Amino acid sequence: MPRTVISRRVAVVAASVALATAATACAGPQGDNAASASGAGGKAGAPQKGGTLQILNRQPQTDFDPARLYTSGGGNVPSLVFRTLTTRNRENGAAGTKVVPDLATDLGKPSKDATVWTYTLKDGLKYEDGTAITSADIKYGIERSFAAELSGGAPYLRDWLIGGADYQGPYKDKKGLDSIEVPDAKTIVFHLNKPEGEFPYLATQTQTTPVPKAKDTGAKYEEHPVSSGPYKVVKNENDGEKLLLERNPHWDAKTDEERKAYPDKIEVNSGLDPAVINQRLSASAGTDAAAVTTDNNLGPAELAKVAGDKKLADRVGTGHFGYTNYLAFNPKVKPFDDPKVRQAIAYAVDRSSVINAAGGSSLALPATTNLPPQKSFGYVKYDHFPAGESGNAAKAKELLKEAGHEKGLTITLTHSNAKDRETSPEIATALQDALKKAGITLELKGLEENDYNDTIHSVKKQPGFFLAHWGADWPSGGPFLAPLFDGRQIVKDGANFNYAQFDDASVNKEIDEINKLTDLDAAAARWGALDKKIGEQALTVPLFHPVYKRLYGKDVKNIVISDWTGVLDVSQVAVK
Numbered sequence: 236m237p238r239t240v241i242s243r244r245v246a247v248v249a250a251s252v253a254l255a256t257a258a259t260a261c262a263g264p265q266g267d268n269a270a271s272a273s274g275a276g277g278k279a280g281a282p283q284k285g286g287t288l289q290i291l292n293r294q295p296q297t298d299f300d301p302a303r304l305y306t307s308g309g310g311n312v313p314s315l316v317f318r319t320l321t322t323r324n325r326e327n328g329a330a331g332t333k334v335v336p337d338l339a340t341d342l343g344k345p346s347k348d349a350t351v352w353t354y355t356l357k358d359g360l361k362y363e364d365g366t367a368i369t370s371a372d373i374k375y376g377i378e379r380s381f382a383a384e385l386s387g388g389a390p391y392l393r394d395w396l397i398g399g400a401d402y403q404g405p406y407k408d409k410k411g412l413d414s415i416e417v418p419d420a421k422t423i424v425f426h427l428n429k430p431e432g433e434f435p436y437l438a439t440q441t442q443t444t445p446v447p448k449a450k451d452t453g454a455k456y457e458e459h460p461v462s463s464g465p466y467k468v469v470k471n472e473n474d475g476e477k478l479l480l481e482r483n484p485h486w487d488a489k490t491d492e493e494r495k496a497y498p499d500k501i502e503v504n505s506g507l508d509p510a511v512i513n514q515r516l517s518a519s520a521g522t523d524a525a526a527v528t529t530d531n532n533l534g535p536a537e538l539a540k541v542a543g544d545k546k547l548a549d550r551v552g553t554g555h556f557g558y559t560n561y562l563a564f565n566p567k568v569k570p571f572d573d574p575k576v577r578q579a580i581a582y583a584v585d586r587s588s589v590i591n592a593a594g595g596s597s598l599a600l601p602a603t604t605n606l607p608p609q610k611s612f613g614y615v616k617y618d619h620f621p622a623g624e625s626g627n628a629a630k631a632k633e634l635l636k637e638a639g640h641e642k643g644l645t646i647t648l649t650h651s652n653a654k655d656r657e658t659s660p661e662i663a664t665a666l667q668d669a670l671k672k673a674g675i676t677l678e679l680k681g682l683e684e685n686d687y688n689d690t691i692h693s694v695k696k697q698p699g700f701f702l703a704h705w706g707a708d709w710p711s712g713g714p715f716l717a718p719l720f721d722g723r724q725i726v727k728d729g730a731n732f733n734y735a736q737f738d739d740a741s742v743n744k745e746i747d748e749i750n751k752l753t754d755l756d757a758a759a760a761r762w763g764a765l766d767k768k769i770g771e772q773a774l775t776v777p778l779f780h781p782v783y784k785r786l787y788g789k790d791v792k793n794i795v796i797s798d799w800t801g802v803l804d805v806s807q808v809a810v811k
Contacts, residue, residue, distance in 0.1 A: 282793040282809030282811070283497065283809060284496075284497050285498070285811045286497075286810040287500040288501045288526075288805065288810050289502050289504070289522055289525055289526035289527070290501065290504065291516065291527070291528050291531070292504070292528055292531065293505065293506070293508075293509055294530050298475070299468070299471060299475050299478070300460060301317045301380070301388075301442060301444035302385040302441075302446075304387070305388060311805055312501075312529065315464050315496075316466055316480065317444040317462075317464055318337050318360075318463040319438060319440065319444055320336075320339045320354050320373065320423075320439075321342055321438040322439050323799040324799075325494070325797065326797060327795055327796060329611070329798050330797070332610075334436050334438075335492075336357075338360060338368065338443075338463070340355045340356070341355070343435050345432070345753050349427075349431055349751055350429065350431075351426055352438075353422065353423075353424045353425075354370075354423050354438070355421055356368065356373075356420075358490075359489065360487075360490055361485040361487070362445075362463055363461060363462040363467040363483045366447065369420040370420055370421055370423040372446060372447050372448070373444075374411070375405065375445075375451075376444050376445050377412070378404060378405045378412055379451060381402045382404030382406050382453075383403070384453065385404070388441065388442050389442065391437050392437070392442055395431055396425065397414035397426050399412065399414065413426075429747070430751040432750055432751055432755070433713050436709040440708075446461065462486075464483065464486060464491075465491065465806075466501060467482070467483045468480060473506075476506050478501075480501040481500050482500075494807075497793070501805070512531045513531065516787060516788055524788045524790040525788050525791060526788040526791070527787040528803075529805065532785060533784040534594060534598075535595050535597075535598065538594075538595075538598070541786075547786070550788070551784050551786055552785050552786075552787060552794050553782065553783070553796065554783040554802055555607075555782060556706060556781070556783070556800065556801030557609060557612060557706060557707040557799075558705065558781055559602055559605060559606070559705055559777055560702070560778045561602070561605070561704065562584070562648075562776035563691070563701050563702070563735070563774075564735055564773070564775065565697050565700070565736065566774070567699075567736055569699070571646075571699045575635070575638035576635070576640070577776075579630075579634035579635045579638070579673065579675070580670065580675065580700075581619075581620035581622065581773055582620050582621075582630040582631040583626050583628060583670045583672070584670075584778070585669035586602075586622065587625055588669055589666065589778050592659070593657070597784065598781065598782050598783075598784065599780070600779060601778075602778055603617065603618040603777055604767075604777055605715070605769065605770060606715055606762065609798055611755075612710060612715060613758070613761065614763055617766075617767045619771055619773070620776075628673040628674075631670075631673035635673070640674075643674035643675065644674065644676070646676070646678070648663055648667070648679055648702070649682065649691065649698040650662070650702045651682060651687040651688075652681040652683055653684045657781070662702060663677075663702065680698070692731055692732065694727045705732075710798060711755070711762065712758075712761075713746075713758070716746070716765060716766060717746050718732045719732060719775075720739075720742060720774070722738025722740075725738065735774040737769075737774055742769065745761070749761045790811075791808055791810060792808065793809050794807075795807040
């Protein structure tokens, strides 16, 4: 979740997600007959083409334009229409965290210093009208994402491309970006202002979707974007509240190893009440038998009901996402400038009570690291301030005494009043009870969601102690650790996510060194080691990683839930 977009990723996953939103970290589908390791979950029988898939969601699929979308927006509905240079591997669990070619023949060829990346397009790529997709279309699609009227997408290309910071898009600058070259119809070359070994991940962003210049209608493009994927938009009502997708007759499965495209039609109905969605999926009556949701979780009460019904339990998909909920400190505010105070709080936290407040162990896993527990992130297990399951009040009191607070300490915890089980009053109350045992009086300050976001993301208004969360834009330590701990990403006049305002030259240098690596496994190991090093500073107190539980209809087959998105992959499901 980049620094320039307040909770954009969170709205996708955590609100679903947020959950983070959206779920993708940890170990993939577990203990779940619906989503087996083979990806053959769902109703028995081989998946077949045909039928209509229903998608029942809470959040409308707004801004259905590749320039404006965030990669995981809409629970991967966009990937049915928009193909990109690379994409995620459409497999269950950890296998799904790998990046694979999509429109391109490979993951890109880097220069020696990873500042130039060259891609070659596959043969036979066509739009829904049968015209050929060219590298110039990808260049134009990227360039239009820089236009102010099409803002909202991920900002990485603006940050990484030479000249990107000043470019205003093709509507104002007809010349285009010199840092994107198209020497021929099948080749595109990117020139970056610094080494970026993870460019193949960035190439999964919807901004690399080809857009034919002659068909660009600016802000109205979302009403009928030109499809490069297996489905085309037939109807878009109320800004994505209702979408009707039908087959793109010119999509060729021979050029697309990732999308199965089993259903003939896909209907997306959004703006629905969460309880209604789960009721409809549970009953699976009529067309709801062929329905799924990509953004609505089962809550504790619903899970209890499902657990007592084997047929329902067999229709629950489990997902994990690269996401961590944590306590954030602002060391610029006393007494949090004292490491011993921060350490004392870390020891005092009762994670078992926090997890109960977050919905129980089925919906939350205890966290002691900033990085989610996935191999792709480079996860290294550590617990610098072991509090056990219920907190270590004695150790916390000892540290408080050393910090000059022998008689205890009174501090304020800022949280959101939203009932999202992430920054909610329930979690704040659980923390209040635990810290009291260590002699810490916690005064709670609840804010309405918009006020909460404005407050914690402002360097000028940021409190000293508050509940926070973070989800990565792709399954790697880079988009997780850099926005939170790279001192050069502190934003003093905008949305700041480096809450600790942490600026350590050695950490900044290591981030740069890791970014030079094009060996993603080697980079992952370095990210894990860096996380462990940062963790010693007690700049955060990791609390839990969310788990996502979602029902699907009784006629749905081929359930695939990767650790990249954590949600059911609609490009894989069949309804016949």
